[in-house]
Amino acid sequence: MKLIEYPDAEIMMMELADTLAGELKNALLVHDTASLAVPGGTTPGPIFDSLCAADLDWARVHVMLTDERWVPETSDRSNTRLLRERLLTDKASAAQYVPLYADAPTPEEKLPDLAAALADDLPLSVVLLGMGADMHTASIFPGADQLDLALAGDDLLVAMRAPGAPEPRITLSAKVLNAAMSRHLVIIGAEKRAALEKAQGLPAQEAPVSAILNGTTVHWAER
Ligand SMILES: O=C(O)[C@H](O)[C@@H](O)[C@H](O)[C@H](O)COP(=O)(O)O
Numbered sequence: 277m278k279l280i281e282y283p284d285a286e287i288m289m290m291e292l293a294d295t296l297a298g299e300l301k302n303a304l305l306v307h308d309t310a311s312l313a314v315p316g317g318t319t320p321g322p323i324f325d326s327l328c329a330a331d332l333d334w335a336r337v338h339v340m341l342t343d344e345r346w347v348p349e350t351s352d353r354s355n356t357r358l359l360r361e362r363l364l365t366d367k368a369s370a371a372q373y374v375p376l377y378a379d380a381p382t383p384e385e386k387l388p389d390l391a392a393a394l395a396d397d398l399p400l401s402v403v404l405l406g407m408g409a410d411m412h413t414a415s416i417f418p419g420a421d422q423l424d425l426a427l428a429g430d431d432l433l434v435a436m437r438a439p440g441a442p443e444p445r446i447t448l449s450a451k452v453l454n455a456a457m458s459r460h461l462v463i464i465g466a467e468k469r470a471a472l473e474k475a476q477g478l479p480a481q482e483a484p485v486s487a488i489l490n491g492t493t494v495h496w497a498e499r
Pocket residue numbers: 315316317318319320342343344345355405406407408412413414415
């Protein structure tokens with residue numbers, strides 16, 4: 277793991293957007309398409325605001341979430357909604373969106389179709405992850421019902437229910453995340469920095485983020 281500390285979050289978001297755009301551009305030099313997976317939640321919005329204006333051949337970029345809450349796009353809990361509003365806009369509106377949600381009461385009903393649709397985009401070119409103070413990443417939560425499958429299984433996508441998550445989730449597995457050509461984790465604040473340090477000494481069952489730290493660049497700003 278490599279840690280980059282920034283003087284403030286605003287600078288971090290802009291520099292990280294540049295880094296992601298540069299990596300996508302490089303991937304497009306050698307491949308017909310490039311794939312980008314990004315988290316939802318409250319942290320990455322400003323990265324999306326910069327990245328969406330990056331000058332690259334977005335029509336050849338396939339964009340997806342690292343994980344989704346099982347709620348329709350009309351919900352303000354929908355990560356898809358965040359992506360449409362802040363990333364898949366401006367120049368990036370030409371990108372192809374690969375959904376992790378479909379209209380059905382539970383994720384299990386749609387899991388095979390959603391997994392088949394994303395299989396063509398693997399290995400992912402660039403992955404950006406977030407982390408919770410409970411040391412979850414993507415929707416791989418401590419105490420989740422399918423934690424073993426998400427951490428050590430061969431499935432691409434896993435449906436999850438977890439005490440720390442108010443609705444069912446769907447998440448890329450650790451296998452998919454770890455196969456990515458490039459992986460970044462973005463966190464803000466002292467609490468998450470302490471959680472990251474604690475996670476490094478714990479098994480993935482207790483600290484799921486530790487399963488994806490090898491080879492990952494962590495970007496941190498205090499505020
Ligand atoms: O749907 C989600 O919630 C995310 O993809 C999740 O993994 C997120 O990255 C962390 O929970 C951090 O969330 P915050 O950025 O809101 O702290």
